[in-house]
Amino acid sequence: MSRISAIAKLTIRAGIRQKLFLWIGLLLGSLVFLLPLFIEHDGSAQMYARLFITYSMGVCSGFLTLLVLWLSCSSIAQEFEECRIQMLFAKPVAAWQVWVGKWLGIMFISFVFLSFSGIAIYGALQWHARGLDPSESDAMRREVMVAREAVSEDISGV
Numbered sequence: 001m002s003r004i005s006a007i008a009k010l011t012i013r014a015g016i017r018q019k020l021f022l023w024i025g026l027l028l029g030s031l032v033f034l035l036p037l038f039i040e041h042d043g044s045a046q047m048y049a050r051l052f053i054t055y056s057m058g059v060c061s062g063f064l065t066l067l068v069l070w071l072s073c074s075s076i077a078q079e080f081e082e083c084r085i086q087m088l089f090a091k092p093v094a095a096w097q098v099w100v101g102k103w104l105g106i107m108f109i110s111f112v113f114l115s116f117s118g119i120a121i122y123g124a125l126q127w128h129a130r131g132l133d134p135s136e137s138d139a140m141r142r143e144v145m146v147a148r149e150a151v152s153e154d155i156s157g158v
Contacts, residue, residue: 004097021109024063024067025113028113032117046144071106
């Protein structure tokens with residue numbers, strides 16, 4: 001397991017050194033603050049929250065898809081270009097450990113960006129909700145910003 005975690009750490013470091021990492025972070029950060037300026041809705045807080053969550057998470061998933069594709073392709077290409085892959089395979093590391101380590105490193109970077117995006121979107125919605133009437137704010141929290149649970153019908157009284 002230490003071999004896989006070492007490869008994952010190297011992948012994370014290589015991803016941070018790339019400029020795309022910085023650009024995606026800046027784009028995701030500015031997205032949360034600029035997207036509300038372009039959303040048209042019917043004026044209700046519930047519709048605004050639904051549209052904001054839908055659009056912002058859609059754009060975030062698009063950017064994260066780009067990031068994952070870029071990091072995975074460039075990571076392997078850099079390994080071959082800088083002849084690190086030969087050194088890696090000369091050591092007692094199985095090919096599957098290299099691939100799993102790289103995958104875990106890239107997924108960790110994606111998780112960090114996704115967590116940052118989710119927290120920023122939630123914060124932006126809370127910031128928008130502070131200027132609403134208490135009734136609209138409560139309706140938005142009750143109808144949009146809730147976790148849903150499956151409810152089954154009680155059939156014992158039938």
